[in-house]
Amino acid sequence: MKHFSTQDFAMLDKQYRAKLINSLSGFKSANLVGTQDALGNTNLSMVSSVFHIGADPALVGMIMRPDSVPRDTLTNIKHHGFYTINHVCRDIFQQAHQASARYGAQESEFEKVGLTPEYLDGVLAPFVAESRLKFAVKMREIMPLSINNTILVIGEICHLYCVSDAIKADGYIDIESLETVAVTGLDCYHITHRLSRLSYAKPNKPLQCLNLDGEDSAALIRSKNDPHQHS
């Protein structure tokens, strides 16, 4: 095993350190955040830091880094109070990555990278038409993190759109079937292969592998073989 301490981190080349530390948290979500400015100019931003905060109300967070350059996305979110989050699927991962280039505020990343803006249900922010799972988010809190001057944006999901077949009987969404990609580090993209869904863990109870609909595979086999069931 290779060991790095805080002192070692400090002595690393800046680019090497950024790639190393960005690899540590594990697989990250790949999302495109859509916004528009006061004039209706559209903006699209690649974000790998979207994370779940709660289900009721439905809350998501993301980390934005203001750095020293203007950040159109944050400005637009503050202006309209709405943004969209769009899953990056396999067939658009290169366009999504290109959207992270520093285009000017008057240039639309949609046009530059070849993705299609789409307006749904009166939301004041563009969706990505090519995305198979996307949702509109109402800004709820903007919390500056003084520890390193990044910004935590918390929002509430108010409209969800998803390919129907991917939504399973118990509410689980099979995003693998949508070919949603995962990100590692700053620049690597992955598709996935499911190992299993697992039953809710309880002390002193063995885990069961579940099928995609959240049913115990073994129980399912039993009920199918039992003539007294499903008669």
Add this chain to the structure above:
Amino acid sequence: MKHFSTQDFAMLDKQYRAKLINSLSGFKSANLVGTQDALGNTNLSMVSSVFHIGADPALVGMIMRPDSVPRDTLTNIKHHGFYTINHVCRDIFQQAHQASARYGAQESEFEKVGLTPEYLDGVLAPFVAESRLKFAVKMREIMPLSINNTILVIGEICHLYCVSDAIKADGYIDIESLETVAVTGLDCYHITHRLSRLSYAKPNKPLQCLNLDGEDSAALIRSKNDPHQHS
């Protein structure tokens, strides 16, 4: 496409809603958080909300939900000021999931699920010996999120341990080679298949696919065919 609005969310069964909303953010990291209490009792907690906050200093965040039950992990973090974060690899994903069962404070999840506590470099928290990428974290901030009474824990990475071969020439860590798993929803685990690393995106410059060491694959081919190089 299936459409849900805020009103639809409110009318869903609680369990259905939890599974649906937890699926939205995309692929999540799978990590085991190791702590110990004042008496040295070890604790292990499955967390799918660890996310990158910054590289210099090296900061990670995670969301904890206090709910109405005592949360040993948070109590222990506050007591010692240290915790460990350990990647969940394919061969231990079922044990990791079982660690989410509600064991008592005097019961060690390590023992209950069959994982091995390991102490390294004087850190006052146990690592998971079976994990191939793990790091010690010094607590920096505990921020209650008043919006839904969850807690954002921010810490600084102070020791990193990783299988050497996985660390590439430019600092990127190939966590796919470690068989680190990704999580979707509340209970589904996935291994991954790499599509590509991509070059840093710039306006008006085509993207290049990079090899695992972060080198332009095409440039690499050129230099290998050029007798004036590597002579």
